[in-house]
Amino acid sequence: MGIDIKTIQHLLELKNLGYFKNSSSVCEIGSQELHIKKNDLKELFEYASLPVNLIDKYPNMDIWPGQPRCSSKHLYKTLGFDKYQSIDINSEHGAIKHDLNIPFEDKSKFNKFDLVTDFGSCEHVFNVAECYKTIHKLTKPGGYIIINQEVVKGNGYFAFDKGILHGMAAANNYKIICTYYVITPGTKTKDGSLHTYLIPMAESLFNSIDFAKIRSVGVYALFQKQDDSDYKFPYQGSLMNEKYNHAGFNRIYFKDPLSYAYIPSANLITEEINFKILIKEFFRRLLNRIKF
Numbered sequence: 001m002g003i004d005i006k007t008i009q010h011l012l013e014l015k016n017l018g019y020f021k022n023s024s025s026v027c028e029i030g031s032q033e034l035h036i037k038k039n040d041l042k043e044l045f046e047y048a049s050l051p052v053n054l055i056d057k058y059p060n061m062d063i064w065p066g067q068p069r070c071s072s073k074h075l076y077k078t079l080g081f082d083k084y085q086s087i088d089i090n091s092e093h094g095a096i097k098h099d100l101n102i103p104f105e106d107k108s109k110f111n112k113f114d115l116v117t118d119f120g121s122c123e124h125v126f127n128v129a130e131c132y133k134t135i136h137k138l139t140k141p142g143g144y145i146i147i148n149q150e151v152v153k154g155n156g157y158f159a160f161d162k163g164i165l166h167g168m169a170a171a172n173n174y175k176i177i178c179t180y181y182v183i184t185p186g187t188k189t190k191d192g193s194l195h196t197y198l199i200p201m202a203e204s205l206f207n208s209i210d211f212a213k214i215r216s217v218g219v220y221a222l223f224q225k226q227d228d229s230d231y232k233f234p235y236q237g238s239l240m241n242e243k244y245n246h247a248g249f250n251r252i253y254f255k256d257p258l259s260y261a262y263i264p265s266a267n268l269i270t271e272e273i274n275f276k277i278l279i280k281e282f283f284r285r286l287l288n289r290i291k292f
Contacts, residue, residue: 001036001073003119006182006196012048015079023114027138029131030121031092033069035167037191038062054078082115101127104134108128111228113138117146123156132168136231145223148182151218162201167223167234172224172243181206
């Protein structure tokens with residue numbers, strides 16, 4: 001399990017856009033590692049205006065894809081996440097040893113993390129719904145959830161698609177920051193890192209892919225948790241409305257060619273009226289009319 005080029009690019013972009021300015025804690029599902037060559041990571045740091053010399057302190061960056069590898073916690077520290085935690089049955093890189101098939105019950109970790117990630121871990125857990133319930137528990141209200149899973153040519157129990165992402169968001173009132181398809185063509189950079197790309201989640205783009213020429217296709221989403229409600233399982237079709245009395249909260253559901261995506265609805269904001277000022281303005285205008 002690892003964080004590749006497109007994921008690092010996205011994390012750096014989110015930092016530069018200010019999404020992480022008040023964030024200091026992250027929890028990853030899976031003992032994640034950096035799957036990128038050192039020179040490629042330095043190039044990304046240059047683009048993001050981060051000190052390149054920090055990478056020289058990352059352990060084992062010259063070894064990948066050999067073993068041992070560099071834990072992703074070093075990258076998160078550079079991004080300002082001083083409190084790092086991961087959960088994995090293998091307990092590697094200091095991860096909390098836990099079988100994700102069963103409920104995670106350490107309440108001291110509930111609603112505590114600014115960012116919780118699933119970079120290809122939950123697909124390997126047969127009770128995958130319990131995984132996402134755990135992610136929900138760990139994320140604090142206002143915190144972010146990143147999910148990256150395989151659609152085609154994955155190596156886990158499940159093949160995901162956009163429907164499961166949108167369903168989780170609708171059922172749990174997650175704000176959808178962005179969703180993408182992930183394309184891994186199988187080519188490499190000049191330094192040897194695998195190319196991976198985020199593209200808009202549109203059916204027309206998906207149908208244009210030549211699956212014989214690619215290594216894999218995945219889905220990728222960034223959500224924001226809005227409140228501390230218990231996790232709700234999504235339902236398809238009219239069942240969502242029957243179970244939760246809504247059809248997607250503040251999302252408008254457009255079908256292709258605009259793509260299957262929840263678009264934030266407009267919010268009507270009513271400001272409190274100061275009646276004293278309103279009355280004074282009324283008489284001021286009235287007097288001006290009388291003068292003429």
